Amino acid sequence: MYQVPNYTETVSMRLSEVLADIGVDERIILKRRRTWLLRESIENINDQLNFIAYYFGSQSEGTTTIGIHSDTDHLLWYKNLSVIQDWIDWIPGVSNHLMIQDNSVSPGYCFLQCLRSDAPLPADNESNKIFFKDRTGKLFLKNSIISFLTVGTETHGPARAEQGQQGFSDVDRVLALHCTTWPQQARQWLDQQGEDQWPSAEMKQYCSRTGCFVVGVGCRGSEHEQLEWRISTSFAERCLMFNLNISQIRCYVLMKIILKTFINPLFKDVISSFMCKTVLFNCISNTHSNIWRENNLLSCLSLCLYLLYNNIINENCPHFIIPGNNLMRGKILPAVKPYILEILNNIIDSEGLALLWIKCDDLGSRLHLKFSNLCAIKKGDIISETLLYNLAISISGTLIETYYHLKDRSPNEAVEILKNFISKAFNSQYEGLDKTASHLLLPWYCTILGSVLASLNIYHYNIVSADALKLISLGMNTDVASSKLKLASILYCVQELQKADLVLSEIERRYDLQIVEPICICHEFKRGPRRQGFFELCDNHNEDVIQYATASCVTFLPCEIHCVPIELRYEMYRSTQEDRMFRTFQENFWMDYAVVDSLPYLYFLQYKVYSHLGRHDRKQAALFKLTRTITVEPNLGHRETALNLLGKCMEQEGRAGDALQCYLMSLSIRGRNNAAKIHINTLLSVLINART
Known part of the structure; x- marks a missing residue:
């Protein structure tokens, strides 16, 4: 590979171009980082939660x-337990734990000794499922406590996607x-510094201020595996990654x-990305x-693969910051080792030809096209769309947590x-x-507050105060x-x-059906493809x-x-006592509210407003749009609610049969925890009374 510089440079440049096309370029990388x-x-x-979330x-x-x-x-950083490395850092009134990093602990790991909260002294509680007391009387926190703490992690995010969620x-x-x-x-890593060596002294100085995490995982095979906590320098590693150039990032990818x-x-x-x-x-x-x-990417890749090969031979991959920790x-x-070595050796010896066989991201076929001077489709718009859609999801998730915190509160509270x-x-x-x-x-919180105030105003005076309207604005x-x-x-x-x-007219004018994407994370449902205009x-x-291209659910709390x-x-x-037993954990976060997708609610309100204003043609147009939206919009999260509203419109039109059909269709989507049951009973009661 190294004997043919022109070949290496040509392949490297084409490879760099391919990686740029699939989203490994400066613009998309910076966009990814900013969004996450x-x-x-x-x-x-919202600092009222017990956890601080980070994405590494x-x-x-x-x-x-x-x-x-x-x-x-x-x-998820659990804030209620403090970890210190020196007695001088002990905090009164807090659950303190002292990191023990001696020869009895595996490199890269530590014990957590429990301390008293009223004095800088060792704790002396009895051992149990969470604590272990050694022969000297020292009390240590078992890493199995994580299984107890994670019971509460769901409250940090009902909207967080889990494995396999579409x-x-x-x-x-x-x-x-x-x-x-x-x-x-x-600490030895901080002191190692040569001339022009990476990382720089400034980077290490920053890293030293980030502290560290401890994770409830013991070293595999250690005799103290249940007591050991793995030391994680995630903030420092993020700093190092953010200071790589584009060729280094492409090599890693x-x-x-x-x-x-x-x-x-x-x-x-066997071999991890870490x-x-x-x-x-x-x-x-x-x-x-x-x-x-960029023009040396192939050689850089070869260099990394050689080092990985040698690490596997020696069965030792030293952690970059804590070298004593063999990853x-x-x-x-x-039984596995010779086969992995053979695979890596073949890739290295192929001088880049092995890359042509890669199907991931169509890398091989894209490389073929580059050498044929043909263009391939770039993926920047797809990546950008996914990033911003998920950002809107995060906003909705944070709001859901807020709604849940407020749901049992009185309006004044x-x-x-x-x-x-x-x-x-x-x-x-x-x-x-x-x-x-x-x-x-x-702005979301201003709207919620304005709406709660307006509800109080309407209840007491049947008007809306200027303060409420100002907040909503x-x-x-x-x-x-x-x-x-x-x-x-x-x-x-x-x-x-x-x-x-x-x-309502202003909303309809701004709601471009070719661009605006509905946002609903109340529950998991089958979603259709997102709009091309949204991508662009x-x-x-x-x-x-987000303010121009998304439309979140409209959520009203009981207050x-x-x-x-x-x-x-x-x-x-919507829920009877029996129905509540069939709710999922996630559904408990919204089923006691009135929640409806924006577009059908727009047309429902138009129908109601035009009915009162006596504008028959516009009322019928709104009814048609509501019906069409329920039928053709693929990404409605609350289609059953929209059908219930359509049923009420049909009742107003005197079309009882169509109304009943709407409610039955609603029940076919959600058989339990559905207000359609109330509507059906009410409708049948009215029809029976009318006949008698």
Whole structure:
């Protein structure tokens, strides 16, 4: 490979072009990073939760492709347990745990000794399922406590996608404890610094301030496996990844594609992508920076594969920051080792030809096209669309958590909670993406608060106060429709019909059916393909596209009930006591609210407003659009609710048979926890009474 520089340079350039086409270029990588870090900020802005969420790994690093289909590494930092490395860091009134990193612990791991919360002294509780007391009387926290703590992790996110959920990458969720200081086992790494060596002194200085996590996993085969906690330097590793150049990132992506294509199908979970990352770090730190160029990509890949080959021979892949931690310990079985070595050797000896056989992301066929001077379809728009759609999902997930926190509150309690949150957010010194996250979420909270106040106003005075309207106006640009539909709903409930008509007309004007994508994460349902216009808009914008191209569900809490038309209020009472037993955990987060997709609710409100205004033609047009939407829109999350609303319209039209058909269709979609049962009983009662 090294004897033919022209060949190497040509293949490297074509390979770089192919990787750019499948989304491994500066623009898409930066877009990936911005979106995932913004999701972090959005999900952590509510500090009332017990967890802080972080996204580490390939997704947030931008080191993946559509074909690799990387998991989402979701780390939840449990805030209620403190981990310290020095007695001087002990905090009164807190559950403190001292990291023990001596010779009895596996490299890269630690014990957590339990301390008292009232004095900087060892705890002396009795041992049980969570604690272990050694012969000297020291009490240690077992890593099995994670199984107890994870019972509560669902409350951090009913909307978080799990393994196998349609439209999302699989989630590898890890619960961790945080230590604010740099681990002792990694302090030698900070001191190692040569001239022009990577990482720089500035990078290491930053890393040293990030502290570390401890994860409830013991070293495989260790005699203390139940007591050991793995030390994780995820923040530092993120810093290192964010300081790689594009050729280094492409080299890492190629290693993962090779792993997925040639090794994982035969020997799954033997070589991990984290090992590949570690190999890359070691290669970069031991080579001159000028070799990591686009026209030298093939040689850089070969260099990394050689090091990985040698690591497998020695069955030792030292952690980059904690070298004593052998990532390959217990991973390479004697029966497997020669076959993996043979695969890697064949790839290295092929001088790049093996890449032509890769089907992942059509890399091989795309490389063929490049050498034939033919163009292939680029994937940047698909990636951008997925990123921004999932960002909208994160916003909805955060709102669902807020709704759940407010659902059993009285209107006055809800007002105080929302006021405190909004005031805190306005007065906080947010910077960077935290500030962007605040700007994305605050309009939603203003709308909710305005709606709760309006409900109180309507209940007491049958009017809406100027304060409520002002708050609602601050939330008009959350998305295309949902907040505006709340305003229209409020105006309809106080019979401000002309104003409601103007708001609804503006929503319909902005709701481009070729672009706007419905957003619903209340439950899992079969989704159709997203709109081409949505793809194109996302490729040219960042998070600002959410207000122009998405339409979230319209959600009314019980404390907003007087802002809800009577036909929709039934949804708050959809469940009998028996029905509640058949709810999933996720359904408990929304089934006591009135929730409806934006587009059918738009047409339902138009129908009701035009009925009161006596505009028959427009009323019938709205009824037709409502019927068509329920029939043809593939991505409705609450089709059964839309059918219930359509049934009420049919009742108003005097079409009892059609109304009954709507309710039966609704029940065919959701047989339990469905207000259609109430509507059917009411309708049949009316019909029977009319006949008698």
